[in-house]
Amino acid sequence: MMKFGSKQSQTPQSTPQPANLRGFSPRINDPAFGKYIKNTNRWSAIFSIILAVGAVAGFYIAGEVGSEMDNPESLYIGFGIGGMFLLIALFQILGRNRSKTWDGTVEDKKIKKKTERQTFGDDDVRYEDYLEYSVIIRSDQGKxxxxxxxxxxxxxxxxxxxxxxxxxAGLKSYEKHDKSGDRFIPCNACGTLCDISDDYCFRCKCPLLK
Structure with a gap:
């Protein structure tokens, strides 16, 4: 997923640009990307196991000391929620492992104003407006x-x-073929914005694809 952390456009200051910014980068073959994907899968599995164990333990304790539901019914609910966390992580890992490399073209861009309903307690309902920015890409296979x-x-x-x-493959990101007019570049591994003159992402240390 891309990480920007701000509601404002985060464009670094203009810097001298390196040469040869047209073309897809062969740096994708660097072992750092394989290591990043492997670590991402590992941490997804670890995090899901922690959540699953926490759900089972929490519902078991609630069944022992609570008055609304007793064990084993409460424990069964904990197993169900824990299993859901494990399945989500499994599908994420399988999705990364099965994804393929493909080329495409930016087909359209859209801005939509949306409203989100938020509930705080039983009676406090609020509505928050926000803008959704979309970039539509069509692969060469038509998807x-x-x-x-x-x-x-x-x-x-x-x-x-x-x-x-x-x-x-394995990354939820898109490399642009022509980067010659850009002042920044998103890391294709972790999504962090980096200066176009940098060679490596300062956050995850993977090579920048340029």
Whole structure:
């Protein structure tokens, strides 16, 4: 998933640009990407196991000391929720392992104003307006993919209609073919914005694809 952490467009200051910013980068073959995917899968599994154990333990304790539900019914609910966490992690890992590299083109970009209903307690209901920025990509095989960002136009501005892009297997990101006019570049591993003159992501240390 891309990480920007701000509702404002985060574009670094203009810096001298390196040469040869056209073309898909062979740096995707760097072992750092394979290691990143492996670590991501491992931490997904560990985190899901922790959540699953916490759910089982929590519902068991609630069944022992609570008055609304007794064990083993409460424990069964804990097993059900814990199993759900494990299945979610399993599908995420399988999705990363089965994903493939493909090329496509930015087909369209859209901005939509949306409203989210939020509930605080029984009587306090609030509505929050936000903007959803979408970049629509069509693969060369004809399938459509959408990048969505809430209240953040960074990727919306980064991609232009007609841009050729490449999705790399195991990564939820898209490499742009022509980066010659850019001042920043998203890391294709963790999504962190980096200066176009950098060679490696300062957060995850993976090579920047340029």
């Amino acid at each position: 459509r993919y959408t990048i969505r960002s809430r209240d953040n136009d960074t990727l919306y501005n980064y991609y232009r209609i007609g841009d050729r892009i490449r999705h790399h």
